[in-house]
Amino acid sequence: MITVRSYGATEEVTGSCHIMKIGEKRIMIDCGMFQGEYEENNQGPFEFDPKQIDVLLLTHAHLDHCGRIPKLVKEGFNGKIYATAPTMELSEVILLDSAKIMREDYETRYRKAQRRAEHKKVLKPIYDVADVYDTFSKIEWVAVEYDNYFELFEGISVRYKNAGHILGSAFIEISYMDEGDSKKIVFSGDIGNDNMIVLPKLRTCKRSDSLYVETTYGDRLHQPLALTLEEFKNVIIKTLKHNGNVLIPSFAVERTQELLCILRSMYENGELPKCDVFLDSPMATKTTNLYKKYSYELLEKCQKNLDKNGSIFNFDLLTYTEKPEESKKINEVRERAIIIAGSGMCNGGRIQHHFKHRIWDPNNAVIFVGFQASGTLGREIVNGAKWIKVFGEDIIVKASIHTINGFSAHADQNGIIKWIKKIKNLRKVFLVHGEYEAQKRFKKVLKKKTGLQAHIVAYKEKIKIK
Ligand SMILES: [Zn+2]
Ligand SMILES: [Zn+2]
Structure with missing residues (x-):
């Protein structure tokens, strides 16, 4: 049996x-x-x-x-x-x-x-x-x-x-x-x-x-990917054009690599306004390195997009910030930064530091690209919290909040x-x-x-x- x-x-x-x-x-x-x-x-x-x-x-x-x-x-x-x-x-x-x-x-x-x-x-x-x-x-x-x-x-x-x-x-x-x-x-x-x-x-x-x-x-049923990409690109372009910054809480595996691919293709197609892109997550960097190592497992379309170092997940505007000092230095960039950081649901990780420094500013935008479970800081923000608490400090939420659901x-x-x-x-x-x-x-x-x-x-x- x-x-x-x-x-x-x-x-x-x-x-x-x-x-x-x-x-x-x-x-x-x-x-x-x-x-x-x-x-x-x-x-x-x-x-x-x-x-x-x-x-x-x-x-x-x-x-x-x-x-x-x-x-x-x-x-x-x-x-x-x-x-x-x-x-x-x-x-x-x-x-x-x-x-x-x-x-x-x-x-x-x-x-x-x-x-x-x-x-x-x-x-x-x-x-x-x-x-x-x-x-x-x-x-x-x-x-x-x-x-x-x-x-x-x-x-x-x-x-x-x-x-x-x-x-x-x-x-x-x-x-x-x-x-x-x-x-x-x-x-x-x-x-x-x-x-x-x-x-x-x-x-x-x-x-x-x-x-x-x-x-x-x-x-x-998921919404069509084309629609999702359009929404995502629109928020990025609009925010950068007003000299604002974009914060993206992201999961280290898969979603981050997808975001890097999208931003890279925007850059190559001339759709990305002048900006600095930071991947501020040591965990996502480690994961991305594995995606680079096993790049033969990825979509052919992706594999063709290699840079001079043979990497899919690099482009001129992108910086990987691993050390805490490098992460802190991002704060010096006041305008037109795109910051991808963990944790995906904001209940820990460097994204909280970036919230502290930028979520109170109406010029900035936060884009949620993944599921936010109940009880997490991410869910609070998605649900329209006017104030959040990070590191014991009350911070007002004035940045525009966008939830883009089609990535899955x-x-x-x-x-x-x-x-x-x-x-x-x-x-x-x-x-x-x-x-x-x-x-x-x-x-x-x-x-x-x-x-x-x-x-x-x-x-x-x-x-x-x-
Ligand atoms: Zn799974
Ligand atoms: Zn599963």
């Missing part, structure tokens, strides 16, 4: 973690972190024995897919981890950053709780930087190439195909024998949309018997259905990585458009794969 049990991303988008049992083998697909309102689920031991997991197949490096790996290793997992080479490297950057943020966060909460004599209740980070190093030194990581089947165990083969979501991302096909019949199951990981700016399109999956699919935007590294409802439609032989679809309401709506639309029955997976539900 073949079963799959999900220990995350059930009726929500974070914490992806599925265990497939074929015979005596236990294959884990992703081991992601719970985030936002589900964060506390990261605490406590796993509800399975990590020592019994034979291998981990990792779809991509986002924290909600790789974020609990150091915890898994800490609790006894000793198998191999399979991932594409860029995913391996990106995961290390992302996990180190996550360990650092958890530590800082813990120390702040601990200090505050001490004043209420409640410090014993403060939850400890689920792992530390040392555990991340262990994850990469003590565990064998196997670099997987796209499109080639490899034998995982006798009778079980695996193939990674490009999911076009972030650098290195894949959906995973697992072929196995079931009572003499050859069968296939696919885990989508996160799948990209058709209009990615730097990555090639999501590949098709030609055949499968069963499918676990993400439904992040299962109930939504995820397929929308049409995108997911279009992808599923191409899969021949498909009999059963399992929905994960989506909010319950979105999944219910997606399930209905899928049935109507394809006749396929979908099942919304519940936490720890044991699903028999037929």
Whole structure:
């Protein structure tokens, strides 16, 4: 009997973690972190024995897919981890950053709780930087190439195909024998949309018997990319023409590289007024360097755009500011600066310094290009806060605030259905990585458009794969 049990991303988008049992083998697909309102689920031991997991197949490096790996290793997992080479490297950057943020966060909460004599209740980070190093030194990581089947165990083969979501991302096909019949199951990981700016399109999956699919935007349609780009360019041009500055909070992976590509192409087409562009995020710089290193994985259109150093993500106006002194120096540029900084939702990082120095000035603009979760500073601003608090100081919001929604590294409802439609032989679809309401709506639309029955997976539900 073949079963799959999900220990995350059930009726929500974070914490992806599925265990497939074929015979005596236990294959884990992703081991992601719970985030936002589900964060506390990261605490406590796993509800399975990590020592019994034979291998981990990792779809991509986002924290909600790789974020609990150091915890898994800490609790006894000793198998191999399979991932594409860029995913391996990106995961290390992302996990180190996550360990650092958890530590800082813990120390702040601990200090505050001490004043209420409640410090014993403060939850400890689920792992530390040392555990991340262990994850990469003590565990064998196997670099997987796209499109080639490899034998995982006798009778079980695996193939990674490009999911076009972030650098290195894949959906995973697992072929196995079931009572003499050859069968296939696919885990989508996160799948990209058709209009990615730097990555090639999501590949098709030609055949499968069963499918676990993400439904992040299962109930939504993205606005066309052309419209999004136009909105983005208009704010930039208008603000710079009035000698204002543009602040862009951005996620380090994918969105930042897309912004750099757009700004570079504006510059080359003569659309970008005279300005200075700063990428003021050490994390985004590290990530961008990986995008440069693996540039052969990017869109051909992007690859042609190399500068004299062979880089896609450089142009004359752009400066990478890594050191804190370099970051502070940006304050001396009073006019016509475009500053891209983290964190993406503004709950930390250098963007807060730039808010302090510029958000009170009506000449300036802030452009939000990514999702802002409730409870974050970014969400407050998007919701129209007149004042914000940064570093204990009250600051008035006078800059113009723009929310541009069309950028997305995820397929929308049409995108997911279009992808599923191409899969021949498909009999059963399992929905994960989506909010319950979105999944219910997606399930209905899928049935109507394809006749396929979908099942919304519940936490720890044991699903028999037929
Ligand atoms: Zn993702
Ligand atoms: Zn995800």
